[in-house]
Amino acid sequence: MPRTVKTACSKYEQFSSSTTFTRGSEVLVSELIHRTAAELRDLLDRGEISAADVAEAHLERVEAVESHVNAFITVTGDIARKQARAADQRIKDGSAGPMTGIPVGLKDILCTIDAPTTAGSRILEGYVSPYDSSVVARLREQDALFIGKTNTDEFAMGSSTEHSAYKFTSNPWKLDHVPGGSSGGSAACVAANEVSISLGSDTGGSIRQPAGFCGVVGLKPTYGRVSRFGLMAFASSLDQIGPFSRTVEDSALMLGAISGKDPNDSTSVDTPVPDYRSALNGDLTGLRIGVADEYQIEGMDPRVEQSVKTAIAELERMGAEIVPISLPHTEHALATYYIIAPAEASANLARFDGVKYGLSLTQDNLLDTYLETRGKGFGAEVKRRVMLGTYALSSGYYDAYYVQAQKVRTLIKRDFDQAFENVDVIAAPTSPTVSFQKGARTDDPMQMYLSDVFTIPANMAGIPGVAIPCGYVDDLPVSMQFMGRAFDEATILRVAHAYEQNTDWHKARPPLDEAIAASAGN
Numbered sequence: 001m002p003r004t005v006k007t008a009c010s011k012y013e014q015f016s017s018s019t020t021f022t023r024g025s026e027v028l029v030s031e032l033i034h035r036t037a038a039e040l041r042d043l044l045d046r047g048e049i050s051a052a053d054v055a056e057a058h059l060e061r062v063e064a065v066e067s068h069v070n071a072f073i074t075v076t077g078d079i080a081r082k083q084a085r086a087a088d089q090r091i092k093d094g095s096a097g098p099m100t101g102i103p104v105g106l107k108d109i110l111c112t113i114d115a116p117t118t119a120g121s122r123i124l125e126g127y128v129s130p131y132d133s134s135v136v137a138r139l140r141e142q143d144a145l146f147i148g149k150t151n152t153d154e155f156a157m158g159s160s161t162e163h164s165a166y167k168f169t170s171n172p173w174k175l176d177h178v179p180g181g182s183s184g185g186s187a188a189c190v191a192a193n194e195v196s197i198s199l200g201s202d203t204g205g206s207i208r209q210p211a212g213f214c215g216v217v218g219l220k221p222t223y224g225r226v227s228r229f230g231l232m233a234f235a236s237s238l239d240q241i242g243p244f245s246r247t248v249e250d251s252a253l254m255l256g257a258i259s260g261k262d263p264n265d266s267t268s269v270d271t272p273v274p275d276y277r278s279a280l281n282g283d284l285t286g287l288r289i290g291v292a293d294e295y296q297i298e299g300m301d302p303r304v305e306q307s308v309k310t311a312i313a314e315l316e317r318m319g320a321e322i323v324p325i326s327l328p329h330t331e332h333a334l335a336t337y338y339i340i341a342p343a344e345a346s347a348n349l350a351r352f353d354g355v356k357y358g359l360s361l362t363q364d365n366l367l368d369t370y371l372e373t374r375g376k377g378f379g380a381e382v383k384r385r386v387m388l389g390t391y392a393l394s395s396g397y398y399d400a401y402y403v404q405a406q407k408v409r410t411l412i413k414r415d416f417d418q419a420f421e422n423v424d425v426i427a428a429p430t431s432p433t434v435s436f437q438k439g440a441r442t443d444d445p446m447q448m449y450l451s452d453v454f455t456i457p458a459n460m461a462g463i464p465g466v467a468i469p470c471g472y473v474d475d476l477p478v479s480m481q482f483m484g485r486a487f488d489e490a491t492i493l494r495v496a497h498a499y500e501q502n503t504d505w506h507k508a509r510p511p512l513d514e515a516i517a518a519s520a521g522n
């Protein structure tokens with residue numbers, strides 16, 4: 001007999017009337033997994049459900065699907081239940097924040113004081129940080145519910161989550177396909193309704209690309225908008241933390257909760273944090289949307305290209321003006337990224353030496369300890385990046401590679417500065433293809449790297465980008481992204497929300513339960 005809670009709210013009955021989720025005026029606890037964070041917030045604040053119900057519903061869902069999806073490296077049910085008790089108290093006291101009682105997933109590269117943070121690497125197996133990352137501390141302070149730490153490519157290096165040392169995450173739309181990466185677990189757990197929101201990190205596309213592959217919303221904020229303190233660093237001049245959610249509104253809510261200056265991160269910027277949710281007014285009249293030729297490349301799936309074109313035509317119909325623009329240095333972005341990101345990674349990963357953190361394979365002398373620990377602790381992709389980066393930074397090559405790449409980076413940024421003199425946002429595909437089959441690109445790093453051609457330029461320029469679903473190809477989600485001026489997340493969220501409200505893509509759910517039932521029948 002499913003458990004129920006009373007609700008007097010007709011809005012939710014209406015939403016559920018065509019489903020088997022409700023009986024009369026009661027909301028089934030198991031149905032709570034289908035609510036957005038904004039809907040849960042309302043239900044919690046009205047006292048119609050408890051945070052304990054929210055935690056149980058999501059933990060039951062995790063129990064039911066996780067052996068198929070594998071989105072989490074660690075599930076933190078006990079922490080979530082404890083937070084739920086505190087959240088219920090807080091709601092009673094009238095001191096709830098936007099994220100109080102909301103179930104979240106945290107990429108396992110965000111330090112948490114009470115659960116291991118592995119960065120998807122053997123070198124940090126079982127490692128527990130002595131402090132919370134700043135984003136985690138903010139959510140903890142509000143008593144959000146931490147459902148678990150999500151799977152990631154090792155140190156966020158990858159585009160399919162197949163470079164995790166722990167497990168393969170499946171795409172909830174097709175279980176033999178990748179969820180994208182590196183934040184594949186964070187994308188998959190939102191798509192599979194295991195949480196309503198999650199956090200990931202985006203250095204070259206690792207929020208937007210997996211969001212696109214899993215048919216959810218993914219937002220990379222402006223560099224400096226969100227504190228990186230306690231995010232294990234991959235490429236410090238590119239990394240940003242941001243949300244995944246099933247609606248644009250939920251990403252807006254989460255962005256508001258995690259943004260702002262942090263004394264612990266000197267690159268976080270002290271500009272006011274607007275109320276992002278109130279920017280979602282549905283109005284596109286007079287808005288200028290730039291479309292660049294450089295985002296149509298060889299090797300792109302023509303059906304993805306067509307879906308994005310159709311979406312842009314829809315935006316025009318909704319009142320936006322479509323403006324052709326040119327971003328001529330885009331073609332160099334990928335090559336530039338693969339100098340700068342590995343160079344920074346090779347420096348950042350030097351700290352994993354078998355002495356200070358995590359795995360320590362002690363040998364007779366210090367050099368052998370380094371070699372043994374790093375040789376066994378790091379996977380192949382991380383070693384490839386460390387070698388590329390060390391080479392690019394080595395004496396004699398530094399000017400030819402690293403300095404040159406920084407100059408090209410400036411040119412890429414200037415392209416965007418110029419474009420934004422004429423347009424308010426830029427629309428582009430998120431990725432050249434939809435999700436691919438597991439194993440299809442693991443032996444070909446170049447093919448894997450090409451997944452990020454359209455996402456990397458925004459990281460190079462430091463500007464924000466949001467990915468949203470805009471179609472289907474082979475029953476897999478297609479995604480488009482909106483890039484905006486630095487610190488103008490409000491405008492890209494407004495466009496994304498207006499498009500979402502005019503289309504039904506975000507309402508489709510992956511056929512996960514059917515796939516699980518079918519596999520049980522076999």
Ligand code: GLN
Pocket residue numbers: 156157158159181182201202203204205206207234341452
């Ligand atoms: N896929 C890209 C890479 O492997 C981007 C990763 C990221 O954004 N963290 O470097």
